Amino acid sequence: MSTPVLDVRGLAYAYPDGHQALYGVNLHVHQGERVALLGPNGAGKTTLVLHLNGILTGGAGSVTVSGVPVAKRNLAEVRRRVGVVFQDPDDQLFMATVGDDVAFGPANLGVKGTALERRVLDALDRVGMADFVDRPPHHLSFGQRRRVAVATVLAMEPEILVLDEPSSNLDPASRRELADILTGLDVTVLMVTHDLPYALQLCPRSVILSDGVIVADGSTYDVLTDDALMSAHRLELPFGFDPRAVRASRAG
């Protein structure tokens, strides 16, 4: 099999205050996959995400991105390859205009002038926000800001897009628009989420992180319909949602 885009081996991490968040995580994500990372609050999902681009390091185990180990000497390259979209777009959008914000990442990589302009417009175009290039981020709707946050990362041409709770705080229309955008992108996706219907809609494969270890890895349908597994890890389907009915209606 080809080199996985993301290869996490035996990753363990304890915060400086002694709280151990990860106890040996193993995870492989291959080119073109869309994987949902599920788990209850406090399972270590965010800690894992922060290891993927080397914000947190120093525990045991290793993270490799398309063959490049996440280590201090490779940080710039790793951060280009792994695009993290954080949960609160106001944390991600810190420049004065949408255009400047999308330009921030590629400009850090040394892209300039017309090439930079092309990257910015192309990334905004992929999320349907090209008309907003000169707007200050604060005046956009929440859904629009989330989409721009995705564009800021797409502009770096990442090999894997890591999304932290992409559907949180979105109204149903924005949630669907974002799903359309994500399914249309030709990029590997790892999506941290509590939104199980969203996981089923977007990600063929799901893994469950619970108490700092991966406890399940399989097709999203199989994971969501394994009632014993789900309840053992504080995962619950929302009221009225049945993956079996969804599969039946998709098939029929």
Add this chain to the structure above:
Amino acid sequence: MGAGHGHKLHYHGHSPVHRLPAHVKILTLLGFMLVVVATPRDWYLAYAGYLGLVLAVVWVSRVPASYLLKRMVVEVPFVVFALLMPFIATGTSTQVLGLSVSESGLMSAWALLAKGTLGVLASLTLAATTEPRDLLAGLERMRVPNLLVQIMGFMIRYLDVVTDEMHRMKVARESRGFTARNVRHWPVLARSAGALFIRSYERGERVHLAMLSRGYTGTLPDTRRSSRR
């Protein structure tokens, strides 16, 4: 600039004052203010001249007077202080409208009002005719240290975010029946301010993480693209 006129102090327009490069405007304002402050307070004609000059600039900029007047309320605390001065200051007293007031206090009040008003009016004119991001670019061209410009940029970006947060905290307080009516309520306000500070600090840390994630190495990269600015 497409629709980028969202800031509360900025009045969108295309007058010569709007088009002037930001660093020229900043330096002009700075020079003007130094001259005003250095002018002896009994040169009344000079002050009339200064006011005329500022009003002329406002007229050329086509920013409505009412727009500027409304924003001049920031000066109110100084006005109150200035009005108190003739009554508090000591020295030879004189009669004004049947009241006995201090002569030196009266002069100080006049000087404070005149210089303050000119300063506020001139600064508001600058703010009304210059986009915040152009102001920052102007400061950068004036070789203001990059770190200071970055800090100001973040301030402009997050001012609204923090103000919104403050407003939500106020709504939450009032929803539970609290309104600050007198001094005894101040401790609650102080705790809110503390909570706001912590939240903003944590946001700062998250923003920093987001910056690092996109390859930030300590200096803001040049995000200018060929066909703009």
